[in-house]
Amino acid sequence: MSDLLSRPEEGASFDLRAAIDLLKQYDDEYIETNEPVDPAAELSGVYRYVGAGGTVMRPTRTGPAMVFNKVKGYEDFRVLIGLLASRQRVARLLGVPKEKLAQLLRDSVHHAIAPVVIPRERAACQEVVHLASDEGFDIRTLLPAPTNTPEDAGPYFTLGMCYAADPETGEHDVTIHRLCVQGKDEISMYFVPGRHLDQFRIKAEQAGKALPITISIGVDPAIEIGACFEPPTTPLGFDELAIAGGLRRRAVELVQGVAVDARAIAHAEIVIEGELMPNYRVQEDQHTHSGKAMPEFPGYTGEAQAAVPVIKVKAVTHRKNPILQTCIGPSDEHTNLAGIPTEASILDMVERALPGLVKNVHCPSPGTGKYMAVLQINKRGPQDEGRQRQAALLAFSAFSELKHVFLVDEDVDVFDLSDVIWAMTTRYQADVDTITIPGVRCHPLDPSQDPAFSPSIRAHGITCKAIYDCTVPWNLKGNFQRSQFMEVDVNRFIPGFSQP
Structure with a gap:
């Protein structure tokens, strides 16, 4: 994996064109078209299918960044969309x-x-x-x-x-x-x-x-x-x-x-x-x-x-x-821009207060990058029981627009929402593992945060925040061990296979 852009040579300058050149080195990260496109709704209508992802109306998908070389009415300009609409692409551009x-x-x-x-x-x-x-x-x-x-x-x-x-x-x-x-x-x-x-x-x-x-x-x-x-x-x-x-x-x-x-x-x-x-x-x-x-x-x-x-x-x-660079509002590009810095902010605040407790943080696209965070908790002994909920409270302090925090154990992949939902299904009981915090200011663009939606909401932009504790109590850890499989070299059976 290249880390060219994150480690520039002394005196070098990096810009959008250098980023595009880097993406061209990878398969399926960048495409361009010479078909004329109308910037009025048509351009976004095309990319909705190509690679918008995020909370865009289905069908959509994660796909390459795209450049339109011919924009109707603007012969001297090209338009780029979706540069950051993939977490993998962001990682490649930042070299980690x-x-x-x-x-x-x-x-x-x-x-x-x-x-x-x-x-x-x-x-x-x-x-x-x-x-x-x-x-x-x-x-x-x-x-x-x-x-x-x-x-x-x-x-x-x-x-x-x-x-x-x-x-x-x-x-x-x-x-x-x-x-x-x-x-x-x-x-x-x-x-x-x-x-x-x-x-x-x-x-x-x-x-x-x-x-x-x-x-x-x-x-x-x-x-x-x-x-x-x-x-x-x-x-x-x-x-x-x-x-x-x-x-x-x-x-x-x-x-x-x-x-x-x-x-x-x-x-x-x-x-x-x-x-x-x-x-x-x-x-x-x-x-x-x-x-x-x-x-x-x-x-x-x-x-x-x-x-x-x-x-x-x-x-x-x-x-x-x-x-000219643009993005679709509900696309993965927007949620990556919001979510990745939020992850960093949460990780920083929790690490300073509770060192070593949180291994990683993910603000996934369905959570808009702003409203939802998944914290991977590493309980090291009985003294850490209950601290996972303190970590959730710190997450709310680190980012005021956060609405829901999911807590999962260290054996759950926070970047795989199927794994997170599995944890919620098998390691969570709603009556004891849901902690609600009503009457807190959040973000005005969430349409459910309105008195018309719930009589508990006093004014638009107020919400009921929630913690979903999907971690196993320390004294029950032995009852929740995932099935262990034999470690094998799959390349013996499928040459060139890339193991995760």
């Missing part, structure tokens, strides 16, 4: 076994390397510059932002690395947000309450000022994964680009914008520069009035927001022959 991704990310947080600013002449993202003051400037015709479905509120940028600075402290933050194209130079930006960039925006707005911001699209996948860490692992003021630096053992390179006082990722394919305007809101679905925004990670289309902040675009810069 897929079972060790959480450990790699946890270590990168503790060995973070701050980003650096480079001169503009070295910034590939500024090879071509379009200023909003140019005659005919229109992001709707300049950039092929896709719509996921025919009922979307409009074209969306779904994998833009949004980067801005705290107007009071100068500290930076990078996150991914729902960005809807609203006009020739306007993009709406949806914030789930509590996001750090929204705190920066609020500070600027209270001072009556716009917040300069850049949106970098098509970057090193280490940046995309690192950007998805959340508090308490990355508190307000922690620049998640430093995690990508830790992953690559080399600082992420930034460049000063050409039209706004903000920094962008220097080797991005595309950068949108703009300002979040104070006291200016638009209806997210102002052009469709459908009440719907776009498909989100739980598998449902998110409700259009009545009033969302607006970025006034000042410039668009890009590389020659640029690649």
Whole structure:
């Protein structure tokens, strides 16, 4: 397995194109097509069958990343989708076994390397510059932002690395947000309450000022994964680009914008520069009035927001022959982006409090990467009985949007949901092994978290969290031994067979 990208040579730079070149070395990891595609729903409609996976409506599957070389109406652009829609592919891009991704990310947080600013002449993202003051400037015709479905509120940028600075402290933050194209130079930006960039925006707005911001699209996948860490692992003021630096053992390179006082990722394919305007809101679905925004990670289309902040675009810069990267909201790409950093955060917090108790963590795709975690518990003696539930409580503390925690023993594969369900079937009794925690704030995009669904819920976004303890009590361990088989060399019987 190659670890080329995670261990770059000194002075080397890695970007989206290097990631694609790496994937081309493997069978079934990358495909491209020259068949013209419409970015309005058709592109996502194709990839839904090719490799979306996740919580996408069936039929779907896990498949290769895909590049569309010809996008109708945008002859100079290609579109990439599904780069991170496979855990195996993420592991290859980061240079570790897929079972060790959480450990790699946890270590990168503790060995973070701050980003650096480079001169503009070295910034590939500024090879071509379009200023909003140019005659005919229109992001709707300049950039092929896709719509996921025919009922979307409009074209969306779904994998833009949004980067801005705290107007009071100068500290930076990078996150991914729902960005809807609203006009020739306007993009709406949806914030789930509590996001750090929204705190920066609020500070600027209270001072009556716009917040300069850049949106970098098509970057090193280490940046995309690192950007998805959340508090308490990355508190307000922690620049998640430093995690990508830790992953690559080399600082992420930034460049000063050409039209706004903000920094962008220097080797991005595309950068949108703009300002979040104070006291200016638009209806997210102002052009469709459908009440719907776009498909989100739980598998449902998110409700259009009545009033969302607006970025006034000042410039668009890009590389020659640029690649616009996108994802399908409920796909494995989204759940991997959310889930793998969550695994790292849980593992880190539990290890600090209860060393050696949790062997691994998995936030599987059916759990959306945010709502469900499976913890592999290593009970070492009677003193560990009960600590598995303490580990679950710590998991909720590590990631506030977590809804369900499953606890399994060390002989259960947390990455195999069939094995997890087997444990729940044979090592769990609902009346004694279900622990509920009602009335806790979670994530507003879960449609079941609403008073209309359950009278126990006081307000939308409140949920009943639950722990499912599927571990065997220590004093009964001897009664729950899995059947042991003879170790054999299968290659004697099937030459070339790859044993797990």
